[in-house]
Amino acid sequence: MISREKHDRMANAIRFLSMDAVEKAKSGHPGLPMGTADIATVLFTRFMKHDPKTPHWPDRDRFVLSAGHGSMLLYSLLYLLGYEDITIDEIKNFRQLGSRTAGHPEYGFAAGIETTTGPLGQGFANAVGMAIAERMLNAQFGNDLVNHYTYALVGDGCLMEGISQEALTLAGHLRLNKLIVLFDDNHISIDGPVSLADSTDQRARFAASGWNTLRADGHDPDAIAAAIESARQSDRPTLIAFRTTIGYGAPTKAGTNKVHGSPLGADEIAKTRAALGWDSPPFVVPSDILDDWRLAGLRSAKERGAWEKRLAAADTETRVQFDRRMRGDLPEAFPSVIVDYKKKLTQDNPAVATRNASEMALEVINECVPETVGGSADLTGSNNTKTTQTKPITPTDFSGRYIHYGIREHAMAAAMNGIALHGGLIPYGGTFLTFSDYARPAMRLASLMHIRSIFVMTHDSIGLGEDGPTHQPVEHLAALRAIPNHNVFRPADATETAECWQLALESKKTPSTLALTRQKLQPVRLDFEEENLCARGAYELSPASDDAKVTIFASGSEVEIAMEARAMLEERGYPTRVVSVPCFELFELQPNDYQQAILGNAPVRIAIEAGVRQGWDRFIGVDGIFIGMHGFGASGPAPELYKHFGITAEAAVEAAEARLRG
Numbered sequence: 001m002i003s004r005e006k007h008d009r010m011a012n013a014i015r016f017l018s019m020d021a022v023e024k025a026k027s028g029h030p031g032l033p034m035g036t037a038d039i040a041t042v043l044f045t046r047f048m049k050h051d052p053k054t055p056h057w058p059d060r061d062r063f064v065l066s067a068g069h070g071s072m073l074l075y076s077l078l079y080l081l082g083y084e085d086i087t088i089d090e091i092k093n094f095r096q097l098g099s100r101t102a103g104h105p106e107y108g109f110a111a112g113i114e115t116t117t118g119p120l121g122q123g124f125a126n127a128v129g130m131a132i133a134e135r136m137l138n139a140q141f142g143n144d145l146v147n148h149y150t151y152a153l154v155g156d157g158c159l160m161e162g163i164s165q166e167a168l169t170l171a172g173h174l175r176l177n178k179l180i181v182l183f184d185d186n187h188i189s190i191d192g193p194v195s196l197a198d199s200t201d202q203r204a205r206f207a208a209s210g211w212n213t214l215r216a217d218g219h220d221p222d223a224i225a226a227a228i229e230s231a232r233q234s235d236r237p238t239l240i241a242f243r244t245t246i247g248y249g250a251p252t253k254a255g256t257n258k259v260h261g262s263p264l265g266a267d268e269i270a271k272t273r274a275a276l277g278w279d280s281p282p283f284v285v286p287s288d289i290l291d292d293w294r295l296a297g298l299r300s301a302k303e304r305g306a307w308e309k310r311l312a313a314a315d316t317e318t319r320v321q322f323d324r325r326m327r328g329d330l331p332e333a334f335p336s337v338i339v340d341y342k343k344k345l346t347q348d349n350p351a352v353a354t355r356n357a358s359e360m361a362l363e364v365i366n367e368c369v370p371e372t373v374g375g376s377a378d379l380t381g382s383n384n385t386k387t388t389q390t391k392p393i394t395p396t397d398f399s400g401r402y403i404h405y406g407i408r409e410h411a412m413a414a415a416m417n418g419i420a421l422h423g424g425l426i427p428y429g430g431t432f433l434t435f436s437d438y439a440r441p442a443m444r445l446a447s448l449m450h451i452r453s454i455f456v457m458t459h460d461s462i463g464l465g466e467d468g469p470t471h472q473p474v475e476h477l478a479a480l481r482a483i484p485n486h487n488v489f490r491p492a493d494a495t496e497t498a499e500c501w502q503l504a505l506e507s508k509k510t511p512s513t514l515a516l517t518r519q520k521l522q523p524v525r526l527d528f529e530e531e532n533l534c535a536r537g538a539y540e541l542s543p544a545s546d547d548a549k550v551t552i553f554a555s556g557s558e559v560e561i562a563m564e565a566r567a568m569l570e571e572r573g574y575p576t577r578v579v580s581v582p583c584f585e586l587f588e589l590q591p592n593d594y595q596q597a598i599l600g601n602a603p604v605r606i607a608i609e610a611g612v613r614q615g616w617d618r619f620i621g622v623d624g625i626f627i628g629m630h631g632f633g634a635s636g637p638a639p640e641l642y643k644h645f646g647i648t649a650e651a652a653v654e655a656a657e658a659r660l661r662g
């Protein structure tokens with residue numbers, strides 16, 4: 001047992017590391033780490049199952065600092081507990097270029113940072129995904145291998161964000177009882193008291209969605225421990241509202257918005273040292289306190305050893321599969337399964353919408369890759385994300401592989417990120433492309449974190465028809481292509497769809513969006529090719545009969561139109577080639593000579609895509625011809641809309657001829 005005096009000094013170590021690091025960096029947020037130091041100290045000295053020496057231990061408890069601005073709380077903890085990535089020099093270099101202690105916690109910068117947080121509320125929704133992953137893997141591998149808690153520390157800001165409502169209702173519905181949310185209920189945000197802008201009874205809100213809710217004094221270690229202990233016994237997820245004082249210990253600034261996000265200043269820090277009886281200089285933790293923290297870091301080492309023995313004792317098949325999935329490797333047979341499937345496709349040549357082609361590909365993939373987890377934000381029948389292998393999970397049975405996320409696009413994307421971050425599972429989830437706007441903040445974070453979340457976005461253009469311009473994406477392909485490290489795939493037929501799925505699954509460090517049609521398409525890849533042609537990002541689908549006068553670049557549903565235009569131009573004596581462009585981002589990764597060869601030197605270059613022009617100048621140049629959308633769409637049958645907006649083979653031919661005639 002840790003005495004009260006010891007507890008206070010251990011918590012004060014967090015407080016002083018945090019305020020001194022913020023002071024040295026001349027920026028940062030001391031208020032949250034100072035206010036939540038007691039909660040964190042109790043959690044990590046009495047409850048957290050983790051091992052700083054084996055930080056990636058799959059069955060560790062997860063700790064998510066959703067209120068990412070309080071990053072110094074996490075960095076202090078990781079240093080004190082003995083995580084090697086966070087040394088005292090890293091603490092001193094807080095917020096400096098190249099340090100692991102970035103302004104907000106960044107996944108991949110140091111072991112122990114489970115996710116990137118900063119945009120408020122995201123971490124909470126990530127934690128929901130992690131808790132889902134834990135239950136699913138528990139159902140698949142049993143208590144011996146997977147049985148841990150997920151803790152998320154949230155502030156008023158996280159709970160005010162809309163995403164929190166989506167995340168909490170999903171967690172409440174699924175009864176994720178191993179999810180414990182620690183609410184830093186300090187009544188303060190940036191502008192001042194929370195009461196300036198919000199008067200929600202947070203406990204009542206969570207309770208309304210099936211949560212267990214508790215309240216405790218966030219500065220009383222025994223009360224904190226009792227609340228966490230009680231939460232761990234709950235059959236539902238738990239919110240603990242910990243009443244805290246922001247900037248606890250700072251004599252004149254504590255309890256006010258002045259400590260939220262600026263250095264305390266030398267004078268206030270000196271007074272805090274006196275008030276808390278801390279006489280160590282900045283960045284020095286008294287050795288007995290550091291020892292106590294390091295000891296706390298060792299508390300689960302035995303448990304980790306026992307877990308390793310259990311894994312070693314598991315039957316070979318289970319062990320090999322568990323290890324493979326935790327490494328994120330696909331089954332060895334996967335590439336050949338895709339090749340066989342492509343062979344079959346070129347025999348059948350199905351004329352299907354790419355959303356159906358995606359379902360067909362998934363039927364093959366899900367059979368071979370047991371770690372995929374499908375889902376949709378209430379558009380399962382439209383997104384075609386469900387296959388015969390993927391039974392839905394329910395609050396009482398997590399053995400399935402499908403998640404009905406409900407109409408919660410934002411939390412779906414963030415929970416998918418949490419599932420991917422947890423490891424052992426590969427999440428894919430669907431909605432309409434136009435509603436990627438509702439998921440975009442989480443999609444961006446997937447890119448920033450370099451994780452494998454796969455977003456299935458169907459109804460990818462005016463080709464969806466009658467639902468009209470609210471549902472017809474026009475700028476979304478360009479907007480998603482603008483996100484760094486995000487592969488946007490727009491396949492043209494069933495074969496390209498299979499190839500794009502393969503690329504998305506094999507891409508461990510880059511999330512993917514698959515943009516898929518609602519409407520039926522004619523196959524354009526008629527011959528079997530073992531090579532994954534989409535891997536090049538753009539490739540010559542159909543060569544010109546002679547030196548090309550025209551090159552037509554197109555993606556997805558417009559490749560068919562490009563092929564029609566090619567036939568017409570060839571007939572009129574203009575040698576024309578067609579380049580299919582399923583993925584801008586992969587094209588940019590090709591060697592320069594390949595890119596040049598694909599761009600070619602035909603005097604006329606045309607791009608056809610039923611979206612806005614932005615981005616296509618890369619292929620056609622500023623004086624190229626763009627056939628696509630110049631504003632919002634309209635409601636009507638798809639074929640009529642294509643005619644109305646001039647996205648036709650005839651329009652392409654006419655424009656090309658006008659140019660060629662000069």
Ligand SMILES: Cc1ncc(C[n+]2csc(CCOP(=O)(O)OP(=O)(O)O)c2C)c(N)n1
Pocket residue numbers: 029031032067069118119120154155156157158161184186188189190246260
């Ligand atoms: C999505 C998003 N909006 C705005 C911000 C900017 N921001 C950072 S912290 C904060 C206030 C958060 O208040 P609270 O959660 O109560 O934190 P505390 O003041 O207790 O540290 C805001 C608005 C952000 N990080 N993310």
